[in-house]
Amino acid sequence: MSVPALAPFTTVLDLAAGALEPQRKLVERTLGDMQGIYAVPVPDQREREVVYRVSEVPTPLVEGNLLCSTTTIEPGTVDGEFHMTKGHFHAKLDRAEIYLTLAGEGRLVMATEAGEPAIEPMRRGTVNYVPGGWAHRSVNVGAGPLVFFAVFPADAGYDYKTIEEQGFPVLVVDRDGEPEILPNPRYRG
Ligand code: F6R
Ligand code: ZN
Numbered sequence: 001m002s003v004p005a006l007a008p009f010t011t012v013l014d015l016a017a018g019a020l021e022p023q024r025k026l027v028e029r030t031l032g033d034m035q036g037i038y039a040v041p042v043p044d045q046r047e048r049e050v051v052y053r054v055s056e057v058p059t060p061l062v063e064g065n066l067l068c069s070t071t072t073i074e075p076g077t078v079d080g081e082f083h084m085t086k087g088h089f090h091a092k093l094d095r096a097e098i099y100l101t102l103a104g105e106g107r108l109v110m111a112t113e114a115g116e117p118a119i120e121p122m123r124r125g126t127v128n129y130v131p132g133g134w135a136h137r138s139v140n141v142g143a144g145p146l147v148f149f150a151v152f153p154a155d156a157g158y159d160y161k162t163i164e165e166q167g168f169p170v171l172v173v174d175r176d177g178e179p180e181i182l183p184n185p186r187y188r189g
Helices: 161-166
Strands: 025-030 050-057 066-073 097-103 105-111 117-123 127-130 135-140 146-153 170-175 178-183
Touching: 066 135, 097 117, 105 127, 105 146, 105 170, 117 170, 135 146, 135 161
Parallel strands: none
Antiparallel strands: 025 050, 050 066, 066 146, 097 127, 097 146, 105 117, 105 135, 170 178
């Protein structure tokens, strides 16, 4: 019998705050990291603001393993465009993903390489299925933090470059406190 590569282990997810205990890997994204992603440039005085955090349970990045993480996006906008993640295709394009929302209100914006958009709701208890081939970005449209738990194949990888170059076909903007979906005039897909 071959020896399993990974020993079983347990992580505790704080269902209210999204924190993982023990916290093994934390990535913080500032608005400065998001320069060029929003429709307008991020003002200098906001560049150091942390807009979202990703806490991951790391495993070796090989086929057959799973990764999971929680993402917390702070509420707010950049010139009316709601706070959001960078968004990505998976580097292995066909890899799917599950998002379970724990707190807040959001929109999961997705798009195919051909530019077909899809928008799904995110709120406590929603389980969003992101099929392979769809770029995905989460947008916080609520007044408090948007917190969600994600599970995905460990070999999925990240293709951020395509989104940095092309954007998403739609934007989610604040229209009198309500989210409005608009075509993205800068989309280059
Ligand atoms: C992993 C995944 C999420 C995101 C996280 C941050 O495949 O989709 O865990 O990585 O929500 O978003 P990005 O990676 O777009 O900055
Ligand atoms: Zn993903």
